[in-house]
Amino acid sequence: MQGIWTVIPTIFKFDTININDMKKLIDTQIMFKIDGIVFNGTTSEVSTLSKNEKTIIYNLAREYKGIVQIMIGAGGNDTREIEDTINECKDACDYIMLTVPYYNKPSQEGLIEHFTHIANEFETVKFVLYNIPGRSSVNLEVDSLVEIVNNCSNIVGIKEASGNISQIKDTINRTKISVMSGDDGLFLPCMVLGCKGVISVVSNIVPYQMKSIYEDCIEEKYKSALKKYNSIEHIIKTCFITSNPVPLKMILYRLAITNSENVRLPLVVTKNLKLVHEINNCVNKIINDKENLNI
Numbered sequence: 001m002q003g004i005w006t007v008i009p010t011i012f013k014f015d016t017i018n019i020n021d022m023k024k025l026i027d028t029q030i031m032f033k034i035d036g037i038v039f040n041g042t043t044s045e046v047s048t049l050s051k052n053e054k055t056i057i058y059n060l061a062r063e064y065k066g067i068v069q070i071m072i073g074a075g076g077n078d079t080r081e082i083e084d085t086i087n088e089c090k091d092a093c094d095y096i097m098l099t100v101p102y103y104n105k106p107s108q109e110g111l112i113e114h115f116t117h118i119a120n121e122f123e124t125v126k127f128v129l130y131n132i133p134g135r136s137s138v139n140l141e142v143d144s145l146v147e148i149v150n151n152c153s154n155i156v157g158i159k160e161a162s163g164n165i166s167q168i169k170d171t172i173n174r175t176k177i178s179v180m181s182g183d184d185g186l187f188l189p190c191m192v193l194g195c196k197g198v199i200s201v202v203s204n205i206v207p208y209q210m211k212s213i214y215e216d217c218i219e220e221k222y223k224s225a226l227k228k229y230n231s232i233e234h235i236i237k238t239c240f241i242t243s244n245p246v247p248l249k250m251i252l253y254r255l256a257i258t259n260s261e262n263v264r265l266p267l268v269v270t271k272n273l274k275l276v277h278e279i280n281n282c283v284n285k286i287i288n289d290k291e292n293l294n295i
Helices: 019-031 051-064 079-092 108-121 142-151 165-174 184-193 207-218 222-238 246-254 273-288
Strands: 003-007 036-039 069-073 095-099 127-131 155-160 178-181 197-200
Touching: 003 207, 019 051, 036 051, 051 069, 051 079, 069 079, 079 095, 079 108, 095 155, 108 127, 108 142, 127 142, 142 155, 142 165, 155 165, 165 178, 165 184, 178 184, 184 197, 184 207, 184 222, 197 207, 207 222, 222 246, 222 273, 246 273
Parallel strands: 003 036, 003 197, 036 069, 069 095, 095 127, 127 155, 155 178, 178 197
Antiparallel strands: none
16 A cells, blocks of 8 residues: 555534535545555544444445545454454445554553464555554554564554654655555655654645645656645644544634544633634645635
8 A cells, every 4th residue: 555545534414424525525635646545544533433423424434435536443452343344344444444443452472462363363464564552552563563563464554643753754754565654744754754654634735735735756857846845834732732533623624625523522622812823724724725726
């Protein structure tokens, strides 16, 4: 796997899923030739979705499978429950993303057993691991990852969101799997190091620019890539001034790309005047530069 993969937020109309808005987002991504779509990631507020709502998302994924590559997040902190999830959604996607378990705080030995067990249980499924210690409180160390991938040929990639450039470089050098940046802010340096792309939040807003930066990096046109990156850096920073996907949903709504900015508790649409001001400034800049950003 490689390229720009967009994690689609779950759009809510009041307290139900707004499938039409989600389809509009996905169709725009496909129009700009984004390489893949990710459902039920952190950006999708998957931890607040009911079982029935997850089934709705799986059915949406099935509509697009074959049109664009699909990845579904099946992370959690109960190995048995994750297996149940995989059984329900494995036919709806090309890859399943497994997050480092949160809250349990497993040891490295536990992580090795967890991922190896799941991969061996579903030998025909392609898995992408997701290392995000900022949310899970546990870092999947490179030694552990090497042991896992050496024993599981169907683990084909990792979304690396440790924020540790040294670890990312080590992962690239010591494994043959696709290492994808899990941070939009580190996308460009990670590509220089040898990452295969990014699993992105910001590409919901600027898919054309993100795809163009990626293509420049593939051709080693790093000066051009840096210039394009600098033109959207304010968007990247704004998307993470408070918990994702709050700023993303506020920006999409203010740009009239979606009809709602609703998030689910315990997340809230921020009323902090400083943050609202920053988000509105970002939106105004996007509107003023709409033609160059291809929005």
